[in-house]
Amino acid sequence: MLDETHLVSTNLSASDVPEAQPSQAPPSTITPQLQNVVATANLEIRIDLNIVARQARNADYKPKRFTAVVLRIREPKATALIFASGKMVITGARSELDARLAGRKFARIVAKCGYHPKFLDFKVQNIVGSADVGHCIRLEGVERHIRLEDVDKPVNQRRGAAYDPDIFPGLVLRWMDPRVVFLVFVSGRVVITGAKTREQLYEGFRKVLPYLKYYVIEGLAQPVRKKKKKKKQHSQD
């Protein structure tokens, strides 16, 4: 049951919405944790994926299913999609540095298959982070607040706020500056995605936090975080 003592009534106008600007909020000590870094790089060689699939130990290649070889390493933990063009996508790394290190390791694996790969154009494409604001959040309030604040803005400058718990239990917030997307849950846990740099991710979280802090559900304890299930192990390295 949500706490109905909050200020938002059913007939609010934009001017009734309380200010929730970062400048008015105390500085946050909550730092989002990086959970996944996706990056690309170019090995600058044409590759026979059948050869890599045969010779690399942790390779999955099902050309009818997908056009790349999947390589996995444990340290740093990461997965790569290697394409015949020599382009590579690195996923699953916990930091930008790990993604780069992993990328170089994947290049070395390709080299062991008889190629002379380069390692060019390394670029971080997406960073996913998560954070816990420390209390439960009234998602309808946040959604409504954002919509009302943006009602006078041109459509292309509006932040998107979508909450339909019948479809997905999280509030989807599309921020414009920086361009990141938040998934906000009643539990107070937040997923941030779409950032190109960790600075963007931190800045986005810093800007959205006052809204989440404002719509605290008083007296509702955060659910205990479930233990992470162990994911099915793929081939070993």
Place this chain on the structure above:
DNA sequence: TCTCTATAAAAGACCA
């Protein structure tokens, strides 16, 4: 317990 729902991003083949 697994799969699906939703989010971002890249790669490149393939199909309508």
Place this chain on the structure above:
DNA sequence: TGGTCTTTTATAGAGA
């Protein structure tokens, strides 16, 4: 031309 496929990761509901 644009959608789908695959991979990763946090998050959390519903349903099989």
